[in-house]
Amino acid sequence: MMKKILFIVLIPVVVWAKSPITVTETDHQIIYYAFNHEFDKGHDLVEEMIERHSESPKYYFLKLIINTFEIQAEAEDYEFEKRREFRNLKNKELIEYTENIIENFKDIERTNENTFYMANLYGYLGRMYGETRSYVSALSNVKEGKGMLEDLVEENPQFYDAYLLLGMFEYYADRLGGLTKFIAGILGFSGNRDTGMKYMKLAYQNGSLLKPIAEFILGETYLFQESNSFTALKYFERL
Numbered sequence: 001m002m003k004k005i006l007f008i009v010l011i012p013v014v015v016w017a018k019s020p021i022t023v024t025e026t027d028h029q030i031i032y033y034a035f036n037h038e039f040d041k042g043h044d045l046v047e048e049m050i051e052r053h054s055e056s057p058k059y060y061f062l063k064l065i066i067n068t069f070e071i072q073a074e075a076e077d078y079e080f081e082k083r084r085e086f087r088n089l090k091n092k093e094l095i096e097y098t099e100n101i102i103e104n105f106k107d108i109e110r111t112n113e114n115t116f117y118m119a120n121l122y123g124y125l126g127r128m129y130g131e132t133r134s135y136v137s138a139l140s141n142v143k144e145g146k147g148m149l150e151d152l153v154e155e156n157p158q159f160y161d162a163y164l165l166l167g168m169f170e171y172y173a174d175r176l177g178g179l180t181k182f183i184a185g186i187l188g189f190s191g192n193r194d195t196g197m198k199y200m201k202l203a204y205q206n207g208s209l210l211k212p213i214a215e216f217i218l219g220e221t222y223l224f225q226e227s228n229s230f231t232a233l234k235y236f237e238r239l
Helices: 025-035 038-052 059-073 079-104 112-131 136-154 164-176 178-186 193-206 211-225 228-239
Strands: none
Touching: 025 038, 025 059, 025 211, 038 059, 059 079, 059 112, 079 112, 112 164, 136 164, 136 178, 136 211, 164 193, 164 211, 178 211, 193 211
8 A cells, every 4th residue: 555655646846945956947857757657758858958968967867766766667567576577687777877877977077066966876876786686886886975975065064965865875774784784894884873864854854856755765764664654654645
């Protein structure tokens, strides 16, 4: 039942907040298309923006958001025992795609905006490696993205969109166990659950671009990690 709550229609009402990054109504529309499962519209729009702004990693990152929701939706059409095989195949494709993006932009000028999107690409790549259980690659990429975001918020504490991924790093690093916790320790990677929750809520309350993503992540975190369906439902209802 709770899974079905995620498949709802978002109304594209843009709440403009002061942000150190440039966020347009088009950017919001791309995210809304992803949430609403209007994937063809989302891909058409994001590809148009990639063509216009090919020198920026921004719209490549937003394309990955569409891809993620699209894969989740497509997986629902498979029998339960075949979903993991399907996701593994798609995750490997996304890993290759994301690595190519990072390689293409590795020498880009590190403005605050470029650094923000590059950090999110590293974080996304880490998540994909984690899904395929390649834990060393996962944690190495996560650590790279985390360091970049920490530098951003140290310089500009009001960079609220940067707190979403930082919060996810902190929260889920604290929840690691077994082999992944051991590898994380070797790599010098650690986290704090309370700090993670605080950061994710900062992104939700004040984020300019990733507010709906933060809302979604908080709902999932409360539902699946905290076993708090009451609080999770509040976030999903707002969506």
